[in-house]
Amino acid sequence: MTAVRDWTLRRRVITLLTVVAVLLLGLAAGEVALAAKNRSHIDAILNKTGPLRVQAQELLNALLDQETAVRGYAVSGNPADLAPYDAGRKREQNLVASMQRLVGDYPELREEIRIVEQRAEAWRQTVAVPVVTTTDQSGTTAGQALITDEAREQFDEVRGAVDHLQQVIFEARQRSAEDVQRTSNLLVVLLIVAVGVVIIAGTLMLVSLDKMVIRPLTGLADQVREVAEGDYQHGIAGSGPPEFVRLAEDVDAMRRKIAKDLAEVREARERIEWVNSQLQKQAEELTRSNRDLEQFAYVASHDLQEPLRKVASFCQLLQRRYSGQLDERADQYIAFAVDGAQRMQRLINDLLAFSRIGRLTTGFTEVDMNKVMGDVAGQTEAARQYADAELTWDELPVIRGEEPLLTNLLANLVSNSIKFRRPDVPAKVHISARLVGDEWEISCQDNGIGIEPEFADKIFVIFQRLHAKDAYPGTGIGLAIVKKIVEYHGGRVWVDTDTEEGTAIRFTLPALPGDVESAAAAPDEPADEPATGEAGTGDGGEPAGEPGTGTPAQAGGRLDETDATDGPDRAPEGGRTGDMRETVG
Incomplete structure (x- = not known):
């Protein structure tokens, strides 16, 4: 039997x-x-x-x-x-x-x-x-x-x-x-x-x-149904022919594995809930910290600048009224005080502009980068005429982003290239773009003094300088603003160290789906010759807007004026950098 x-x-x-x-x-x-x-x-x-x-x-x-x-x-x-x-x-x-x-x-x-x-x-x-x-x-x-x-x-x-x-x-x-x-x-x-x-x-x-x-x-289905209803600890026993007994054993082994996995999931969920609670606390702390930072920005833009303006004003009055009446050392000290107050004011304004990127937002729209370059050409016209610089650009794409920030981004790059030119060579700055995957890679290429590879990562640090302030003016915040604007738009920025001459700063911005689909539909078709815009030193271009170096308006107001030519100093072409000093206000 x-x-x-x-x-x-x-x-x-x-x-x-x-x-x-x-x-x-x-x-x-x-x-x-x-x-x-x-x-x-x-x-x-x-x-x-x-x-x-x-x-x-x-x-x-x-x-x-x-x-x-x-x-x-x-x-x-x-x-x-x-x-x-x-x-x-x-x-x-x-x-x-x-x-x-x-x-x-x-x-x-x-x-x-x-x-x-x-x-x-x-x-x-x-x-x-x-x-x-x-x-x-x-x-x-x-x-x-x-x-x-x-x-x-x-x-x-x-x-x-x-x-x-x-x-x-x-x-x-x-x-x-x-x-x-x-x-x-x-x-x-x-x-x-x-x-x-x-x-x-x-x-x-x-x-x-x-x-x-x-x-x-x-019987096996009833037991499986009990497990499916949530009783994962219910053991499954089989009866009948050996095939059904083995099937029940396999199902029970699966149940034990599921129960084990669920236990691990519960533990992971509990850990995640704990982490979420910690993140919630940190978010609340960040919210409080942001409120404190906003309060600090308000204080820096109003309360701190008021006594700073008084110090600068009275120092200038001392300089004008008593210039030549005191000894030479006294005039030198007064000049140091005036320069320090003015520099402190510029640092505060630049810090405020940096902190407001991404917080005071006008919302993302489709931005024609060719129009943006027209605005940039207008803003940098005075600097280009002074430096006898030439600004050109290829046909640029339409990007989804904030137009004022993108204008500020390219204005800083162009101003940086003009500032760090070689004294014996007319400055040339060229902006180009190419589609890489689902991103546009935009490059700012110049023929300036260049950057040594070991300093490629340091130039994007706020207030970081590679030269003494006497060699090149500015606070050293221009490229830090560039990096923050690029990351705010979901891209990344870097220095191309393989460039033979000058400096090539490249950054990416997400491409519109239509551009990606068009490129995928015709991968082997040769690209049309891009239209080239040019803003030379004279009447060669028709830049949009008035020339200037001010920061574009954001969120219904206007940021405090910053030096659009600020940025990190670059190494001279001989490969040797000047003194690297960090200036803190």
């Missing part, structure tokens, strides 16, 4: 189907055998006993024709009356031969036919031949005298033998009919048994499927 329980579902089904098939094949073989017998019995009725009955009757008629012909010839003496006798003899012979061929399976009929022939021959030898011979020799009276009651009784024996033959044929036919009925009944019984086997096998199959398949699957 234990061995049967260990059988797989496939083995059980195959065994049941094999037993049913064997039974059905046995029943089919029996039915075939019975059908063959039934057909042989029917054949005996239709092709043997039936024709034998007919031929037995014809045999009797042939004998009667012979007896009638002999009587008629004895009465008339006319030889023509013997013709039926001769014809009857021939019919008798033919019928006997035919009947002999049909009685192969009936030896009793063969014996009866032999008896009929013996008696018919005996009648002919003792009655028919003597009557015919006597009539031929002695006349009709003598012939009729031979036809006595004894002769009639002898022919009656012949007729009795034929009647008995017909009775035996009828009995044989009846037996064949009974055999047909019996085999037919047996065929019906076998068919009923086959139907019963099919019904029983189907019932057993249904019961087995219910017990071995449906119930185990239903």
